[in-house]
Amino acid sequence: MFTGIIETLGKVTALEKKAGNLDIGITSSITSELKIDQSVAHNGVCLTVVKIDGDTYTVTAIDETLQKTSLGDLQVGDSINLERAMILGSRLDGHIVQGHVDQTGRCTSVTETDGSWIFSFEYDASQGNPTIEKGSITIDGTSLTVVNSGINTFSVAIIPYTYENTRFNTYKTGTIVNLEFDVIGKYVAKLMGASPGFSKGVE
Structure with missing residues (x-):
């Protein structure tokens, strides 16, 4: 874990x-x-x-x-x-990550803003893995918060520390990354029998 x-x-x-x-x-x-x-x-x-x-x-x-x-x-x-692996009893600064990659995704754009970067990705939604606005996503092992969630797309905002101390400074359009979707979201989606449209927050 x-x-x-x-x-x-x-x-x-x-x-x-x-x-x-x-x-x-x-x-x-x-x-x-x-x-x-x-x-x-x-x-x-x-x-x-x-x-x-x-x-x-x-x-x-x-x-x-x-x-x-x-x-x-x-x-x-x-x-x-x-x-x-995390130590039981220590602070959980990111979110629960299993280290079991669900699928890969592809970087579709990198936009530098005032002091941060917006990275956008697309993935095959037919596998039924949901993203939720403001939910968690793991990209190449990095715990991040989802923004602009779509059926098969999402973005994340990267601060300078993360940009400098992870592989994000090597990403460009077309880079293939490992995605692990939020484990709680996956279980909820499965229990609800959610379709790929669940990624848009369908109620």
Whole structure:
């Protein structure tokens, strides 16, 4: 379980295909604090640490993960959002994030405003994942608040701190991102038998 508050940025240092899986080597400022079998969210995807060597550690993404997330698009040198699992009893500064990506989305625009940025995204609404105006959304592991919610689109507002300390400063039109929709909203939508139109706040 995670909060969507990014701890640090890591750097991809190695990518090795093994059958249908992908071993990902990452250097980070938190590597010395990790241990084998520990769960870490990588661009919002919960993966298990399988090897540690100095300031580099390795995780393995299985084929299903590569098919449903953007991890298969990683290149050596890419930055990656990192968050360790939350500690029970600590403050929940973001929202409840499972580290289970629902689907990918595509950045459709980046607009710089007076002191912040507006990022807009689109996604395949046929999978039934809802967004709610002022609700929560996780983009590449970052907990954010939805604005301008549509049937298959939404936007988020990014402050300078988030822009500088996450992968958002690398996004441009066409960038593919991992989306985890609010877990409470997903359960409510399922119980109500909501259609994709639920994302517009249909009553």
